[in-house]
Each structure stands twice: as structure tokens, then as C-alpha cells.
Amino acid sequence: MTRSISLHDVSKTYTRGTRVVDRLTLDIAPGEFLVLLGPSGCGKSTVLRMIAGLEEITEGELRLDGEYANDLGPAERRMAMVFQNFALYPNMTTRANIGFPLRIEAPGADPRPRVDATARMLGIEDLLDRYPAQLSGGERQRVAMGRAISRHPSAFLMDEPLSNLDAKLRNHLRAEIASLTRELGVTTVYVTHDQAEAMSLGDRVAVMRGGVLQQVDSPRSVYALPRNVFVAAFIGTPRINLLRGLVRAPLDGAMTISLGKQYLRLPEPLSLDHQLLRVQQGREVIVGLRSEAVRIAHPGSARPGEMPITGLVEHVEFQGHEVLVHFNTGSRPAHVPDLEAARPTARPAARRRRDGTVLNRLRERAGSLRAGPVVVLDDAPEPGPGATPPDPRLPGDLVVRTTPDIDLRRGMQVPLLVDISHLFVFDQHGERICPSPDHLPDLDE
Numbered sequence: 001m002t003r004s005i006s007l008h009d010v011s012k013t014y015t016r017g018t019r020v021v022d023r024l025t026l027d028i029a030p031g032e033f034l035v036l037l038g039p040s041g042c043g044k045s046t047v048l049r050m051i052a053g054l055e056e057i058t059e060g061e062l063r064l065d066g067e068y069a070n071d072l073g074p075a076e077r078r079m080a081m082v083f084q085n086f087a088l089y090p091n092m093t094t095r096a097n098i099g100f101p102l103r104i105e106a107p108g109a110d111p112r113p114r115v116d117a118t119a120r121m122l123g124i125e126d127l128l129d130r131y132p133a134q135l136s137g138g139e140r141q142r143v144a145m146g147r148a149i150s151r152h153p154s155a156f157l158m159d160e161p162l163s164n165l166d167a168k169l170r171n172h173l174r175a176e177i178a179s180l181t182r183e184l185g186v187t188t189v190y191v192t193h194d195q196a197e198a199m200s201l202g203d204r205v206a207v208m209r210g211g212v213l214q215q216v217d218s219p220r221s222v223y224a225l226p227r228n229v230f231v232a233a234f235i236g237t238p239r240i241n242l243l244r245g246l247v248r249a250p251l252d253g254a255m256t257i258s259l260g261k262q263y264l265r266l267p268e269p270l271s272l273d274h275q276l277l278r279v280q281q282g283r284e285v286i287v288g289l290r291s292e293a294v295r296i297a298h299p300g301s302a303r304p305g306e307m308p309i310t311g312l313v314e315h316v317e318f319q320g321h322e323v324l325v326h327f328n329t330g331s332r333p334a335h336v337p338d339l340e341a342a343r344p345t346a347r348p349a350a351r352r353r354r355d356g357t358v359l360n361r362l363r364e365r366a367g368s369l370r371a372g373p374v375v376v377l378d379d380a381p382e383p384g385p386g387a388t389p390p391d392p393r394l395p396g397d398l399v400v401r402t403t404p405d406i407d408l409r410r411g412m413q414v415p416l417l418v419d420i421s422h423l424f425v426f427d428q429h430g431e432r433i434c435p436s437p438d439h440l441p442d443l444d445e
């Protein structure tokens with residue numbers, strides 16, 4: 001009943017010739033809950049609509065249970081879609097709304113038993129005689145879910161189904177959706193731009209940027225082993241700290257990563273990961289530090305693997321159960337484009353001219369939107385004297401989470417310990433190099 005969904009090299013080009021989904025390959029197992037996650041406009045809904053049959057696939061293949069399915073009509077796919085705007089018929093009661101797809105599917109058959117069973121499952125039996133206008137947002141969404149479930153579909157396709165609801169209700173329904181889909185064991189593809197929602201719901205999370213799949217993995221893996229800085233920055237709250245660093249690996253001294261005025265000394269003996277960093281000697285890299293990698297403490301209390309730096313308090317964000325402290329450590333933050341926007345920013349004209357190979361020209365002509373490297377450090381402008389930071393709302397270069405009992409004020413110089421075992425290093429293009437990727441880098445490169 002429930003089915004596997006495979007997309008192989010699937011692209012979508014709308015009439016204007018822009019590729020909004022670019023060579024996406026994804027295998028979704030029967031009964032799996034897969035979340036498509038990414039910023040607004042990155043192509044998530046388009047992927048969902050191609051799976052549903054509501055949008056034609058420009059290139060590539062869709063397979064349902066291994067069978068070629070590009071040309072199947074939406075009804076033949078036996079999938080149910082739930083949208084954010086619920087789309088209930090206003091002139092029908094809850095009973096009629098839930099029973100509607102059943103009446104279309106099997107005219108003449110009595111939909112009551114299935115409608116009643118569905119309403120029982122969702123706890124909405126007492127709402128069966130009400131019209132949508134007489135229901136709250138959460139109740140309407142439950143009815144919409146009921147309509148999707150009653151047909152016993154082979155897959156659920158959900159497009160931001162909770163985004164119109166308030167935070168409390170969203171959390172509640174999120175838990176309901178998770179347990180319901182698990183109970184039914186139906187393959188589910190769920191679209192959201194909310195990383196917390198993706199992490200709490202998905203068996204796996206597929207992160208997209210500019211129409212291109214960046215990584216598909218378990219929530220734990222996308223958090224702990226993000227493939228690139230985009231994934232690292234998109235997932236996790238507070239957002240990972242990304243600092244520009246320089247690897248120094250003298251033959252006769254300790255290996256360090258300098259962060260502007262300070263440096264992190266890598267503990268000896270060097271781990272295999274850190275030994276591999278030697279090839280980056282003299283190159284700029286991006287250091288990623290999640291909030292659990294840094295704590296406020298004196299060097300004397302350092303545990304093995306923790307290295308000291310200091311930070312100047314620039315801003316203290318009180319959040320009740322915790323405090324986020326924004327420090328200035330004298331390093332330069334690395335900025336990741338596209339985190340909120342749809343498309344990778346266009347590269348500067350001068351650089352485009354230099355890259356004018358036949359392949360690149362052909363690619364451009366084909367209207368390809370294949371998202372390029374996430375960050376190219378040597379393209380980033382050097383801030384001149386007196387230059388304003390790119391995001392004036394976020395002072396400091398390092399945000400550290402702490403308990404509310406520590407009294408910190410702007411202007412204080414504070415000792416910090418960095419846990420090197422939680423250190424991420426990304427190369428100039430934003431690809432993760434430490435912890436090392438599965439495939440070791442080509443040292444001759």
C-alpha cells in the first residue's frame with residue numbers, strides 16, 4: 001500500500017528558462033517520513049508538486065515502487081496532499097469534507113464507516129456536523145488531515161501544513177502528525193522552511209538551496225556532520241558561529257588556526273582529522289563553532305581538548321532559561337549567502353568573465369541555476385577601515401549560550417574555552433573538511 005518514491009536527476013524549468021530544481025536525486029523508502037527543508041523559493045514545493053503529478057517533470061525520472069511514473073495523472077498516483085491553507089469546501093460540513101474524496105473514488109458506496117473511523121482517529125467526532133467557518137484553525141487542519149487520511153492514500157504530501165497556526169498549536173499538531181503518520185506507516189514527504197520542525201519530524205531531512213539538494217541525512221547527521229556551511233548554518237539554534245581562520249602548520253611547531261588576533265592551538269598528538277588539515281597550511285578556512293563548543297571559563301579549568309581564547313562582551317540577549325552572549329573575539333565572521341533568500345547571489349561580472357570556459361558558457365546558456373559553491377572566501381570583499389558589518393543587528397562574531405545566573409555586561413573581557421572536539425572546519429568553498437568527509441581529500445590536488 002505504502003510506496004517508495006524515487007527521483008532520479010529530476011529538473012524543473014518553468015517557461016522563462018530558469019531551472020528551479022536542478023538534477024535532484026532522492027530515494028524515499030516505503031513508510032519513511034522525509035522532510036524537504038530550505039529557505040523560501042529554493043524549490044521545495046515544486047519537488048512536492050512534481051511527485052504529486054501537479055507539475056510536469058522537465059528532465060529526469062520519477063519512479064513509484066520502481067515503476068516509471070512521470071506520465072501518471074495525479075489521481076492514478078493515489079497520494080494525498082495537505083496544504084497550508086487547508087482548502088476545505090466552505091459549504092460542506094466536516095463529515096462531507098472528509099467524505100468528499102471517498103464519494104469521488106467510489107460513487108454509490110457509503111462513505112460513513114470510513115469517515116467515522118477517521119474522525120475517531122483524529123478525535124474530531126464532535127465536529128462532524130460543523131462547517132469550516134465554525135472551526136478553529138487547528139480544527140480545520142485536523143479536518144484537512146482527515147480528508148487526506150480517509151482515502152487510505154499510498155503517500156502523504158504535506159506542504160507547510162502548520163505554517164498558518166500559532167506556535168503552541170503548531171507544536172501540538174506537529175506531534176500529532178508524527179504519531180499519526182507513524183501509526184499509519186504511510187510514506188510522507190513534508191515541506192517546511194522551519195528547521196526545528198524538520199528536525200523533530202523527519203526520519204531524514206533533505207536540505208535544498210537554490211534548487212539543488214545539499215544533503216539528505218538523519219536529523220542527527222545533518223546537525224553533527226553538515227556537508228557544507230550552508231547546511232551547518234541552516235540547521236541549529238542559535239545559528240552556528242562561522243569565523244574566518246587561517247591554518248598554520250609549521251614543521252617544527254604546534255599546528256594552529258588563527259582567528260584574527262587570536263588562535264586555536266590543535267591538541268597534540270594531532271587527531272587524524274587535524275593531520276589532514278595540514279594540506280590547508282597557509283589557506284583561509286571557515287571555522288564552525290556551535291554553541292555547545294564554547295563555554296565561559298578560565299583557562300585553569302580547561303578539560304582535555306579545550307583551548308582558551310578571550311572575548312569582549314558586546315551584547316547580552318536574555319532568553320529566560322538561558323542567555324546568549326555576543327562576543328567580539330577580533331575574528332571576522334564568514335557570511336553564508338542564500339540562508340533566507342531563494343537563489344545563490346550572482347557572481348561578480350569580472351569573475352564570470354575569467355570563468356568563461358565552453359562548459360560554463362553552455363551551462364549559462366542552458367539557463368542552469370545549479371547553485372555554485374556556498375561561500376568563496378577569496379571573493380568576499382575585505383572590510384575597509386570604518387566599514388559597517390554586513391548584519392548590523394548581530395554585534396560580535398561569536399555567540400555563546402550560558403545560564404542566566406552569570407552576570408555579564410557590555411565591555412567585559414571574558415575568558416572562553418573552545419572544545420576542539422566540537423570544531424568544524426570548512427574549506428574556502430564552504431565544503432566540510434573537518435571532521436573529515438567520508439572520502440579523504442585528494443592530497444595531490
Ligand SMILES: Nc1ncnc2c1ncn2[C@@H]1O[C@H](COP(=O)(O)OP(=O)(O)OP(=O)(O)O)[C@@H](O)[C@H]1O
Pocket residue numbers: 014015020038039040041042043044045046047193342
Ligand atoms: N508556475 C511558476 N512559474 C514560474 N516560476 C515559478 C512557478 N512556481 C514557482 N516558481 C518559482 O520557482 C521557484 C521555486 O518555487 P517553490 O514554490 O518550489 O519554492 P519553495 O522552496 O517551496 O518556496 P516557499 O517556501 O516560499 O513556498 C521560485 O523562484 C518561484 O518563484
